[in-house]
Amino acid sequence: MLDVLTSTSNSRPDVKRTLDILIDAWWEWCISHLIHLAFTEAFGTSIDPNNNKNVDVRYFFQRIMKVIEAVNKSKYLQGAFKETMLELLETYLKLLNLP
Amino acid sequence: MLVLERILIAWEPLLQAYRKLNRLVPLTNMDRTLCIKFYSMIEPVRVVQIKAHAMQTFVIVDVYVMLYSLYTTILDVSKSFELIIPICRQLDFEDPDPVLRSHDVLQPATREARMLLGKAMYERYFKRYHLILALCQPKKIFSNNLGRPMLLKNVLEETDFKFSYLIDAQSMLYSPMMSRKIPAKLINATNIDRLDIPVGWTQESLQKQHFVFVNQFIWNKIKCVVETIAASIMLKKQQMAGSTLARRLERPAKRVKTLELLSAAFDIVADDDKKDVNGSGERFKTTTQMVNVEVQILKGIGAETNIELWLELAELSKWWAHQTSMPCLMQATLAIPANKPSSGGLECDLGSPSDVLAPKRLSLRAGLVEINMFLKINKHLILMNSAEVALLEKKMNWENNIPKRPVMALYDGGEEEEKEEEDTDDDNDNSPV
Numbered sequence: 001m002l003d004v005l006t007s008t009s010n011s012r013p014d015v016k017r018t019l020d021i022l023i024d025a026w027w028e029w030c031i032s033h034l035i036h037l038a039f040t041e042a043f044g045t046s047i048d049p050n051n052n053k054n055v056d057v058r059y060f061f062q063r064i065m066k067v068i069e070a071v072n073k074s075k076y077l078q079g080a081f082k083e084t085m086l087e088l089l090e091t092y093l094k095l096l097n098l099p
Numbered sequence: 100m101l102v103l104e105r106i107l108i109a110w111e112p113l114l115q116a117y118r119k120l121n122r123l124v125p126l127t128n129m130d131r132t133l134c135i136k137f138y139s140m141i142e143p144v145r146v147v148q149i150k151a152h153a154m155q156t157f158v159i160v161d162v163y164v165m166l167y168s169l170y171t172t173i174l175d176v177s178k179s180f181e182l183i184i185p186i187c188r189q190l191d192f193e194d195p196d197p198v199l200r201s202h203d204v205l206q207p208a209t210r211e212a213r214m215l216l217g218k219a220m221y222e223r224y225f226k227r228y229h230l231i232l233a234l235c236q237p238k239k240i241f242s243n244n245l246g247r248p249m250l251l252k253n254v255l256e257e258t259d260f261k262f263s264y265l266i267d268a269q270s271m272l273y274s275p276m277m278s279r280k281i282p283a284k285l286i287n288a289t290n291i292d293r294l295d296i297p298v299g300w301t302q303e304s305l306q307k308q309h310f311v312f313v314n315q316f317i318w319n320k321i322k323c324v325v326e327t328i329a330a331s332i333m334l335k336k337q338q339m340a341g342s343t344l345a346r347r348l349e350r351p352a353k354r355v356k357t358l359e360l361l362s363a364a365f366d367i368v369a370d371d372d373k374k375d376v377n378g379s380g381e382r383f384k385t386t387t388q389m390v391n392v393e394v395q396i397l398k399g400i401g402a403e404t405n406i407e408l409w410l411e412l413a414e415l416s417k418w419w420a421h422q423t424s425m426p427c428l429m430q431a432t433l434a435i436p437a438n439k440p441s442s443g444g445l446e447c448d449l450g451s452p453s454d455v456l457a458p459k460r461l462s463l464r465a466g467l468v469e470i471n472m473f474l475k476i477n478k479h480l481i482l483m484n485s486a487e488v489a490l491l492e493k494k495m496n497w498e499n500n501i502p503k504r505p506v507m508a509l510y511d512g513g514e515e516e517e518k519e520e521e522d523t524d525d526d527n528d529n530s531p532v
Contacts, residue, residue, distance in 0.1 A: 042216035
């Protein structure tokens with residue numbers, strides 16, 4: 001364990017305890033995990049709907065995702081979208097449903 | 100993030116596509132405004148996240164400074180934030196003048212999201228600069244004597260703080276001048292509830308004291324690491340001295356015992372210390388002395404140099420120049436900031452065996468491990484030249500003399516198929532290799 005290159009991790013108790021107590025390292029939040037959790041809290045995008053702290057934004061994002069899904073799944077809509085995109089922007093970018 | 104970016108870029112074509120097919124447009128202008136505001140909130144924070152992911156480059160100080168700038172811009176609800184429209188960047192249009200939005204004029208959903216984002220970041224990161232909430236038991240530290248502020252503890256330990264301050268220590272070793280200013284600003288910027296202020300204390304006095312506590316704590320932790328390095332350096336010296344003594348003693352017939360060597364080494368080190376000056380003409384009898392001298396040299400450099408010079412010259416490679424004057428601190432400086440701000444690389448390292456090794460190979464059987472170990476230990480006995488191998492005659496029935504390995508009941512208690520497999524494996528295991 002002496003070759004561990006980082007003492008940053010998420011705040012899961014097992015990992016935190018290993019770094020903090022067993023190895024006696026300086027435990028620090030992994031910035032990526034930290035920001036991800038902050039986003040989840042702020043925009044209500046947690047997997048469990050009961051842990052949702054921002055209902056309005058969650059519903060808003062769900063609505064946007066539904067639109068994207070409808071465009072990506074429908075042949076006609078996607079075709080029309082591609083056509084207009086090439087017409088207006090001269091480039092085609094597929095709508096993404098996942099970050 | 101990409102979801103919002105793509106939909107904002109393709110907003111107009113998307114609406115036109117719906118109109119072309121005579122379908123009801125499911126999105127309104129208000130939705131676009133909301134998307135832009137959410138994007139403008141997420142984008143600056145996401146930049147920090149991407150930066151923190153870097154595993155090949157040294158980014159800890161960048162992340163530290165970026166987090167500070169986040170705290171003073173997007174996470175501060177008293178300030179306006181800039182609206183970012185992704186279409187301008189994606190298609191290389193000229194960026195228009197930045198449009199600022201005040202927190203008060205935002206829609207309730209956006210306002211709530213911004214507040215929650217600030218709160219979530221604060222709880223996990225910026226709380227360490229809070230004068231009271233960063234401490235586990237503030238009542239056992241701050242007290243008063245007839246209305247005057249009094250400290251029950253002068254030096255705080257690890258257990259007194261809720262945070263480790265690793266990122267502050269990393270940037271402090273990188274650039275002491277810069278890292279002193281950022282915590283000071285963040286500590287002074289924290290608002291504290293009047294009811295939380297201990298009797299006899301004021302907010303200003305608490306801010307000053309918290310800064311002192313945090314600085315002291317970080318330096319003590321750095322000193323602990325440096326002391327460990329100093330101890331190992333001293334031990335190495337002793338061992339080296341011991342080996343030279345062993346050569347001097349020239350007693351090839353008898354082995355010099357380790358204890359004798361060490362006791363002799365202590366004498367030699369003491370003698371050497373009189374001559375050896377560690378590059379700067381100082382003698383160190385204990386590791387603490389060594390550490391204190393090095394910390395003083397570092398603090399001196401930090402005080403003399405101005406911040407611009409530090410920012411220009413502050414590179415880890417610079418520390419190699421101080422190899423002789425601060426040998427222990429140099430090692431600590433290279434080790435402590437080596438901790439990455441993100442655990443992504445480590446998680447990839449730990450997760451990568453599953454990409455390389457098949458599940459069957461991962462679950463090694465006892466027999467296979469035993470064979471591998473047997474071969475590895477007896478590697479020196481294996482003849483590489485096949486011509487030198489002495490072949491046994493068949494008449495000798497040597498195969499019957501191989502002792503059977505005991506079959507472990509625990510592994511044979513499974514299904515029948517597994518049993519059969521194991522049996523066949525065992526047979527194979529016992530066959531001559």
